[in-house]
Amino acid sequence: MQYHLNGFSIGDPAIAKPSNGEPTASDIVDVLIVGCGPAGLTLAAQLSAFPDIKTRIVERKSGPLEVGQADGIACRSVEMFEAFGFAERVLKEAYWVNEVAFWRPNENGTGLHRADRIQDVETGLSEMPHVILSQARVHDFYLDMMHRSANRLVPDYNRELVELTTDAKAEYPVTAVFRCLDAKDTVEVIRARFVVGCDGARSAVRKSMGHALKGEAARQLWGVMDVLAVTDFPDIRLKSVIQSEDCGSILIIPREGGYMVRMYIELDALHGNERVADRGVTAGMLIAKAGDILAPYSLDVKDVAWWSAYEIGQRVCDAFDDVPDTERAIRTPHVFIAGDACHTHSPKAGQGMNVSMADTFNLGWKLASVLRGQASPDLLHSYSRERRAKAKELIDFDRDMARLFSAKPKNAAEAEQFQTYFKKHGRYTAGVETRYDPSLITSPNDHQHLASGLKVGMRFHSAPVIRLGDAKPLQLSQTIKADGRWRLIIFAGAGDEGQKGGCLATLCHYLIDDPSSPVIKYTPEGQDIDSVIDVRAVLQSSHRHLKIGTLPKLLLPTKGRYGLIDYEKVFCPDGAKDCDIFDLRGIDRERGALLIVRPDQFIAQVQPLNDLAGLSHFFDGFMLSQCWQFETASTLANVFRRKT
Numbered sequence: 001m002q003y004h005l006n007g008f009s010i011g012d013p014a015i016a017k018p019s020n021g022e023p024t025a026s027d028i029v030d031v032l033i034v035g036c037g038p039a040g041l042t043l044a045a046q047l048s049a050f051p052d053i054k055t056r057i058v059e060r061k062s063g064p065l066e067v068g069q070a071d072g073i074a075c076r077s078v079e080m081f082e083a084f085g086f087a088e089r090v091l092k093e094a095y096w097v098n099e100v101a102f103w104r105p106n107e108n109g110t111g112l113h114r115a116d117r118i119q120d121v122e123t124g125l126s127e128m129p130h131v132i133l134s135q136a137r138v139h140d141f142y143l144d145m146m147h148r149s150a151n152r153l154v155p156d157y158n159r160e161l162v163e164l165t166t167d168a169k170a171e172y173p174v175t176a177v178f179r180c181l182d183a184k185d186t187v188e189v190i191r192a193r194f195v196v197g198c199d200g201a202r203s204a205v206r207k208s209m210g211h212a213l214k215g216e217a218a219r220q221l222w223g224v225m226d227v228l229a230v231t232d233f234p235d236i237r238l239k240s241v242i243q244s245e246d247c248g249s250i251l252i253i254p255r256e257g258g259y260m261v262r263m264y265i266e267l268d269a270l271h272g273n274e275r276v277a278d279r280g281v282t283a284g285m286l287i288a289k290a291g292d293i294l295a296p297y298s299l300d301v302k303d304v305a306w307w308s309a310y311e312i313g314q315r316v317c318d319a320f321d322d323v324p325d326t327e328r329a330i331r332t333p334h335v336f337i338a339g340d341a342c343h344t345h346s347p348k349a350g351q352g353m354n355v356s357m358a359d360t361f362n363l364g365w366k367l368a369s370v371l372r373g374q375a376s377p378d379l380l381h382s383y384s385r386e387r388r389a390k391a392k393e394l395i396d397f398d399r400d401m402a403r404l405f406s407a408k409p410k411n412a413a414e415a416e417q418f419q420t421y422f423k424k425h426g427r428y429t430a431g432v433e434t435r436y437d438p439s440l441i442t443s444p445n446d447h448q449h450l451a452s453g454l455k456v457g458m459r460f461h462s463a464p465v466i467r468l469g470d471a472k473p474l475q476l477s478q479t480i481k482a483d484g485r486w487r488l489i490i491f492a493g494a495g496d497e498g499q500k501g502g503c504l505a506t507l508c509h510y511l512i513d514d515p516s517s518p519v520i521k522y523t524p525e526g527q528d529i530d531s532v533i534d535v536r537a538v539l540q541s542s543h544r545h546l547k548i549g550t551l552p553k554l555l556l557p558t559k560g561r562y563g564l565i566d567y568e569k570v571f572c573p574d575g576a577k578d579c580d581i582f583d584l585r586g587i588d589r590e591r592g593a594l595l596i597v598r599p600d601q602f603i604a605q606v607q608p609l610n611d612l613a614g615l616s617h618f619f620d621g622f623m624l625s626q627c628w629q630f631e632t633a634s635t636l637a638n639v640f641r642r643k644t
Helices: 038-047 073-082 085-095 135-148 206-211 285-294 352-371 377-405 410-424 503-513 516-524 612-620 626-630 633-642
Strands: 026-036 057-059 097-106 112-120 157-164 174-180 186-195 214-231 239-243 249-254 259-271 299-316 335-337 464-467 473-475 486-490 531-539 570-573 593-597 603-607
Touching: 026 038, 026 174, 026 352, 038 057, 038 073, 038 135, 038 352, 057 186, 073 085, 073 352, 085 135, 085 570, 097 135, 097 206, 097 410, 112 410, 157 186, 186 206, 186 352, 206 335, 214 285, 239 410, 249 285, 259 285, 285 299, 299 377, 352 377, 377 410, 486 503, 503 516, 503 531, 516 531, 516 612, 603 612
Parallel strands: 026 057, 026 186, 097 239, 186 335, 486 531, 531 570
Antiparallel strands: 097 112, 157 174, 174 186, 214 259, 214 299, 239 249, 249 259, 464 473, 464 570, 486 593, 593 603
């Protein structure tokens, strides 16, 4: 963490100085977020990093979530939390899912036996673990981050959306009308440049857009409960899948704190037009069913912290914004939906909260780039295109997972199918298999051979490095924060230590001095050289061998009002066995490689170090020259609606 750049200050450095005194609610904003679920809070936390963007987030409920339904946090989500700055808090409280046990009926048809016990996440998949933590605590961390931001962003509760209209010709095109549930007969009207509906499966924002969730229900009824119980089942503190002979299945998820467990319990299938409410499910029924499945092991439930019953279903919207496909060439979006508002599925694979947060991590930096005049509004089309494709993949995966959970295996071979499927798709459930197709902001993988383990279109797969300036060991991904900046990560070729005439020096000279350089073209005058595009380098030599004085000046930039030197731009491989980032990620040692990494940590391009034209061409496809940064609000509004 870096601070004191513009002068020494006391107190907690994680608390930003207020941007404009005490925050006040405004009825005219840049971004209005409807819904305080994980999707809405991820977006709010991302936008709170920008003091110049006016954001409001509203919620129908009367206050913050206290008991969360979602609990599984994928490895990729913990990586994202590191970018937001609170991964350490999550890891300290959470239950870590290290292994998974599979239980099946004995061959004689009575009792159960442990068929296998496997590692939950394969070694090297991520530097972060798969963990379990209440959704409410994740919300708490986001809310704390928002409150510490320069905007001091806090939600407005007791606000029910009753009307949403759009006038593309207006400076603030979207008008939202809310009923104030804490003040009788009172409404509040908010006008916004953009509205994002994160308001759940019954989304009012989605309905105002004319979209619908489409798909089918599996007609399978399940119950879920968080319990404190006494049992002689030996794997109660392991994630366990239990398939009984004829009583159904249970998925056991140990909870944080060392005592509580969550149980997903298979109930009887629904028939005809039967709904969940028709069954009259009670906590007592769930306890009895769980006991039957676990028999002959005992289950004495002492307390039920929370329970629910639900029908498995997989549904997705046709689009995640308000622009019909036939009008994409002439319109840019003003209204978006995310999370459960545009895709729903069963909780078996633990993807609901994770995919919802990934939606708005994808959207947040794009909104910020457009609002700050850094990128063309056309960039906003990529949100629906990228995230809907991922939602459809999730639906297909979830359908198979739900079917296998409810399968009634006739023999051991059939029962083993689920276990095989689980192993095969472990990378998917860890959240690291997302891959975006080539687009305006993701290039074809023409030069993938230069870094075979850092896949174009996929998240940046971190590895250990040593920071040159202070010899600190860390994960390279820790340098990619949720601050809206692009990253250029230079992996130097063999023998290149920044000397004059080498590829590293030539590239850095181009980036800092050539008018066609994206760093020059897109960094506003008067701002730090890394404020839009952050350049970092990884050299092959030992950190004890390299000399800082030989590095190009771009890698030792002077910043802030005092022109202080930033010594945290250069890294070296970790000398520990099997930890060299060049070997771990398949980087061409002779030629090196240049990675363009998006603000959401996804790799946009891998290219040779000497392809200066290709580097410039990539950013020219969607970025706006720095002169746009100084347009007035009214002129910028014309940019937003120039295709209307």
